[in-house]
Amino acid sequence: xxxxxxxxxxxxxxxxxxxxxxxxxxxxxxxxxxxxxxxxxxxxxxxxxxxxxxxxxxxxxxxxxxxxxxxxxxxxxxxxxxxxxxxxxxxxxxxxxxxxxxxxxxxxxxxxxxxxxxxxxxxxxxxxxxxxxxxxxxxxxxxxxxxxxxxxxxxxxxxxxxxxxxxxxxxxxxxxxxxxxxxxxxxxxxxxxxxxxxxxxxxxxxxxxxxxxxxxxxxxxxxxxxxxxxxxxxxxxxxxxxxxxxxxxxxxxxxxxxxxxxxxxxxxxxxx
Amino acid sequence: xxxxxxxxxxxxxxxxxxxxxxxxxxxxxxxxxxxxxxxxxxxxxxxxxxxxxxxxxxxxxxxxxxxxxxxxxxxxxxxxxxxxxxxxxxxxxxxxxxxxxxxxxxxxxxxxxxxxxxxxxxxxxxxxxxxxxxxxxxxxxxxxxxxxxxxxxxxxxxxxxxxxxxxxxxxxxxxxxxxxxxxxxxxxxxxxxxxxxxxxxxxxxxxxxxxxxxxxxxxxxxxxxxxxxxxxxxxxxxxxxxxxxxxxxxxxxxxxxx
Amino acid sequence: xxxxxxxxxxxxxxxxxxxxxxxxxxxxxxxxxxxxxxxxxxxxxxxxxxxxxxxxxxxxxxxxxxxxxxxxxxxxxxxxxxxxxxxxxxxxxxxxxxxxxxxxxxxxxxxxxxxxxxxxxxxxxxxxxxxxxxxxxxxxxxxxxxxxxxxxxxxxxxxxxxxxxxxxxxxxxxxxxxxxxxxxxxxxxxxxxxxxxxxxxxxxxxxxxxxxxxxxxxxxxxxxxxxxxxxxxxxxxxxxxxxxxxxxxxxxxxxxxxxxxxxxxxxxxxxxxxx
Numbered sequence: 001x002x003x004x005x006x007x008x009x010x011x012x013x014x015x016x017x018x019x020x021x022x023x024x025x026x027x028x029x030x031x032x033x034x035x036x037x038x039x040x041x042x043x044x045x046x047x048x049x050x051x052x053x054x055x056x057x058x059x060x061x062x063x064x065x066x067x068x069x070x071x072x073x074x075x076x077x078x079x080x081x082x083x084x085x086x087x088x089x090x091x092x093x094x095x096x097x098x099x100x101x102x103x104x105x106x107x108x109x110x111x112x113x114x115x116x117x118x119x120x121x122x123x124x125x126x127x128x129x130x131x132x133x134x135x136x137x138x139x140x141x142x143x144x145x146x147x148x149x150x151x152x153x154x155x156x157x158x159x160x161x162x163x164x165x166x167x168x169x170x171x172x173x174x175x176x177x178x179x180x181x182x183x184x185x186x187x188x189x190x191x192x193x194x195x196x197x198x199x200x201x202x203x204x205x206x207x208x209x210x211x212x213x214x215x216x217x218x219x220x221x222x223x224x225x226x227x228x229x230x231x232x233x234x235x236x237x238x239x240x241x242x243x244x245x246x247x248x249x250x251x252x253x254x255x256x257x258x259x260x261x262x263x264x265x266x267x268x269x270x271x272x
Numbered sequence: 273x274x275x276x277x278x279x280x281x282x283x284x285x286x287x288x289x290x291x292x293x294x295x296x297x298x299x300x301x302x303x304x305x306x307x308x309x310x311x312x313x314x315x316x317x318x319x320x321x322x323x324x325x326x327x328x329x330x331x332x333x334x335x336x337x338x339x340x341x342x343x344x345x346x347x348x349x350x351x352x353x354x355x356x357x358x359x360x361x362x363x364x365x366x367x368x369x370x371x372x373x374x375x376x377x378x379x380x381x382x383x384x385x386x387x388x389x390x391x392x393x394x395x396x397x398x399x400x401x402x403x404x405x406x407x408x409x410x411x412x413x414x415x416x417x418x419x420x421x422x423x424x425x426x427x428x429x430x431x432x433x434x435x436x437x438x439x440x441x442x443x444x445x446x447x448x449x450x451x452x453x454x455x456x457x458x459x460x461x462x463x464x465x466x467x468x469x470x471x472x473x474x475x476x477x478x479x480x481x482x483x484x485x486x487x488x489x490x491x492x493x494x495x496x497x498x499x500x501x502x503x504x505x506x507x508x509x510x511x512x513x514x515x516x517x518x519x520x521x522x523x524x525x526x527x528x529x530x
Numbered sequence: 531x532x533x534x535x536x537x538x539x540x541x542x543x544x545x546x547x548x549x550x551x552x553x554x555x556x557x558x559x560x561x562x563x564x565x566x567x568x569x570x571x572x573x574x575x576x577x578x579x580x581x582x583x584x585x586x587x588x589x590x591x592x593x594x595x596x597x598x599x600x601x602x603x604x605x606x607x608x609x610x611x612x613x614x615x616x617x618x619x620x621x622x623x624x625x626x627x628x629x630x631x632x633x634x635x636x637x638x639x640x641x642x643x644x645x646x647x648x649x650x651x652x653x654x655x656x657x658x659x660x661x662x663x664x665x666x667x668x669x670x671x672x673x674x675x676x677x678x679x680x681x682x683x684x685x686x687x688x689x690x691x692x693x694x695x696x697x698x699x700x701x702x703x704x705x706x707x708x709x710x711x712x713x714x715x716x717x718x719x720x721x722x723x724x725x726x727x728x729x730x731x732x733x734x735x736x737x738x739x740x741x742x743x744x745x746x747x748x749x750x751x752x753x754x755x756x757x758x759x760x761x762x763x764x765x766x767x768x769x770x771x772x773x774x775x776x777x778x779x780x781x782x783x784x785x786x787x788x789x790x791x792x793x794x795x796x797x798x799x800x801x802x803x804x805x
Contacts, residue, residue: 074701092704104698108720108797118706151799162702169706292641293648313664374562378777380784383739386754386776388746389761390769394583464651471653476746476758483656487747490659498659506652513651 022048022071022173022205027080029066040066042230044080048222053199053206053242055220057213059266063231064209065177071207072096072175084172094122097171101178103158105150111161112137112146118169136164139198156187163198173205180215192218196242213262217241217255218248225262227269234269237262315496324500333485333504340470340481341508343399347406348466355411355462356455359418360448376415384409384465385472392477402473402481409469410462417458421451456520463516467509482508585767593771602756607779609752613669614741614783617676618734625681626726629688633722634714646685654679655743662748672744679740680733687729691722724795731787738780753779 024046030039040063048054056064069075071082073092082089084096092098105114112133119129137143140160150158159179166174179195180188192215199206210216216223220239227234241247241255248255297317303309304316311319327333362369387405395401425447433446448455474483482505489498567587573579574586581589597603631638632646658675665671695718703717745754753772760768 069701072701072705074704092701094705094707096705098701098705100698100702102696102698104696104702106699106703106717106720107799108723110797117703117708121707121709121712149797151797165702165706290644290648292644295641296645374558375566377559378562378566382773382777383735383742383780385739385743385746386757386773388743389757390766390773393761393764393766393769467651468653468655472655472743475655475658476743486656486659490663495663502656502660505656506648509652510648 021050021052021085022046022207023081023083024067024071025081025083027067027070027077027082029063029070029075029078039230041070042232044231044233046224046233048205048207050205051203053208053219053221055216055223055239056207056209056226057211057216057223057262057266058226058231058269059211059228062226062228062269064226066231067226068098068175068177068207068209071173072098074098086172094118094169095171096173096175097166097169098175099159099162099166099177099179101181103150103155103162103182105158105162105165107150110147110149111142111153111164114150114161115146115165115168118165122169132168133164136168140164140194154187155183156191159183159191160194163195167198167202171204173207174199176206176208178209178211181210188215193245195219200243213259213266217258217262223262225265225269235265312495315499319496320499320503323496324504327497327500333501336480336482336485337504337508339399340474340483343402343481344406344466344470346399347403347470348410348462350403350407351410351414351462351466352459354407355414355458356418358411359415359455359458360422360444360451362415362419363422363451364447372415376412379408379412384412384469388473388476392473397477397479401477402470405473406466406469410465413461413465414455414458417454417461418451421454421458422447424454425450453524456516456523460513460516460520463512464509467505467512471505582764582766585770589767590770590774593767594774597756597771603775606751606753606756607775609669610738610741610745610754610779613672613676613744613752614737616673617741618680618730618737620673620677621680621684621733621737622730624677625684626688629685629726630692630714630718630722632685632689633692634718642685646682646689650682650686654682654740655747658744658747667748672741672748675744676737676740680737683733683736684726684729687732688722688726691725691728692718694725695721724798727791727794731784731791734783734787735780738776738783742776 024044027041027044028039029041030037032038044067046054046067056067058064066075070077071089073082073089073096077089086095089096105111106117109117115133115136116129119132124132133146134143137146140163142157142160142164145153145157150161153161159182163179180191183191195206196219208216208219217239219242221242222236222238224233224236226232237258239258241251241258244250300314301317304311304314315323324333358368358372362372384405387408391401391405395404429450430443430446433443438446470481471483471486474481475487478484478487482501485501486498486505489495489501570584571587574581574584594603597606628638628642632642633639654675657678658671661671661674661678665674699717699721700713703713708716741752742754742757745752746758747754749755749758753775757769757772760766760772
């Protein structure tokens with residue numbers, strides 16, 4: 001962690017850390033054994049720069065989640081390599097925080113207790129833990145519900161709690177597995193804006209898995225379009241709608257064209 | 273504890289699964305032979321096995337087993353017929369439900385084995401008391417599961433059936449089939465209960481049957497015989513459960529593993 | 531998945547629904563008991579049934595009062611409760627850790643699964659004569675018997691609950707820096723708690739049944755022992771008295787267990803939705 005790191009919640013964006021990128025090389029992965037073996041990923045190369053918001057876009061079954069889990073160290077690498085500034089990825093760790101589609105909050109802990117969990121494991125001193133948790137909860141606007149249980153909250157609130165929990169351990173990289181997939185359209189829209197705000201404030205790498213083209217174009221700096229069977233990155237596109245609020249509205253026709261292009265690409269990948 | 277049986281691999285694989293039991297038997301034998309445990313307290317496994325075959329040979333064990341099984345089948349059969357019927361009825365008819373629900377709720381916490389002395393007193397030491405005990409004891413899980421199963425049927429399923437011209441009889445069949453998984457679960461619990469109640473009754477108040485055999489051999493100090501019968505009882509309970517599981521799987525073949 | 535408009539208010543958790551339902555359930559049970567007693571009284575008054583087969587409620591009540599006055603009722607209840615709860619506690623202490631081990635450790639799984647699987651449907655009381663042989667005709671053999679009977683239930687429901695911890699929960703914990711050992715206690719155990727408690731709630735009445743049955747076999751102290759002597763002396767009111775006592779005890783335990791479950795699982799969705 002950088003010395004004198006800005007406290008989360010302050011308005012100045014944190015500086016992008018030098019060399020804190022994510023690099024994937026020649027990554028291949030198969031499930032099952034022998035005759036029933038399925039090649040989920042085939043020779044994937046990816047280079048993500050510090051502070052980049054990178055979307056993995058593709059239809060179901062294209063291996064985008066598998067790629068994410070390999071980056072997170074949740075599945076052991078079979079062939080190829082995944083590296084961060086801290087070295088090769090071999091197991092899960094607090095430098096790569098993960099957010100799941102179904103929130104994965106510990107239902108027996110309150111929101112606050114969930115947010116505190118990681119910090120306790122990392123040995124953050126008590127006073128600092130509490131302070132950081134309060135800041136984060138305020139940032140995601142859950143300070144009034146900090147002592148509620150997840151089962152008492154709506155989907156959007158639970159997802160915010162999950163994001164706060166992951167941010168609490170100050171990971172270099174935020175891995176997100178279709179985090180807004182379980183939310184209704186309106187909540188999803190709000191959460192997308194909030195995620196962008198958080199990203200701009202904290203300057204972390206975000207690897208975001210989605211099958212929604214709109215979402216990818218809105219959120220990503222770069223979008224890797226993936227194809228299935230076997231999973232490959234078909235092409236990588238840049239996008240620049242995420243820095244400005246309401247960019248979608250202001251540059252509506254550009255946005256629409258980009259979405260159409262990518263939809264076409266994805267459609268092609270599904271058919272092949 | 274349900275386990276999916278291995279699909280491929282046949283009998284050898286199945287046998288290997290139960291290897292830990294063989295290890296346990298070996299440990300048992302070793303424990304006694306090595307002198308760590310006195311054979312008067314724990315007869316060696318080999319002796320128990322020999323004793324079992326002796327009993328099988330002179331027919332004693334089959335006699336008592338037949339008596340016990342007869343009671344189980346009768347009591348369980350009655351419980352299934354009446355229990356499933358009652359459960360389904362409760363699910364479709366409000367007045368029936370209102371009447372039976374509190375009755376079941378009352379029976380639930382009553383330890384069914386507590387009924388043993390009463391039934392012995394009222395119906396004597398023969399078959400009738402035990403069959404009645406098994407009937408009453410197994411009734412509860414069967415009715416509850418049948419009721420929940422029938423209750424839990426997706427209404428849309430019923431509407432589709434009605435939409436496709438089903439009459440009352442057909443609708444009942446649809447509901448029955450949809451509730452079948454739960455019904456069978458209840459029956460499987462019933463099987464276990466039946467054996468438990470049977471043995472309890474025969475142990476405490478028996479004149480014949482496997483439970484009685486255990487008690488009498490124990491009382492006479494014929495421990496190898498006693499252990500042999502106990503093992504047989506365990507084996508019977510296991511086989512009955514597995515058999516029922518097989519029936520369940522065959523009947524519910526249409527169900528993809530949940 | 532909630533599909534309503536985004537709301538900032540949490541789901542109402544005010545008057546807990548389970549509390550309300552329980553009240554009306556309890557009321558209907560009491561009504562049912564009252565009705566049953568009236569019917570019983572009606573039958574005995576009618577005189578159509580041999581009082582030997584069905585003694586009048588008053589007679590049974592008198593017997594209970596007698597037993598209470600002589601202190602026997604209390605000592606019987608205490609003896610039975612003691613054996614039942616001691617066996618229950620032991621089965622939990624032994625069964626939960628084993629269930630966790632079976633769920634998370636492959637060797638333990640391989641070794642113990644067939645053993646539990648074979649033992650589970652077996653009538654456990656068949657082992658009572660064996661335990662009497664080993665531990666004598668005292669309280670210890672009863673407690674061992676009860677432990678043995680409840681053990682398989684506890685192990686199998688613990689194993690079932692612990693083997694289905696949602697992957698995202700485990701992975702989140704790992705990515706939040708928890709060690710495997712910490713995960714067992716901090717994530718696996720709480721996550722399996724509903725299933726474990728299911729098993730315990732089933733095991734508790736089993737402990738009571740087994741205690742009473744064991745007492746019937748051995749004779750002597752406890753509700754079962756008293757019922758046994760009553761039946762030996764063809765004392766039907768005595769047997770009925772024992773029945774009522776067991777029923778009451780059983781109901782008490784079941785309700786207590788349900789209340790404890792609600793307390794422990796206060797964080798769980800089922801507790802809030804009143805299922």
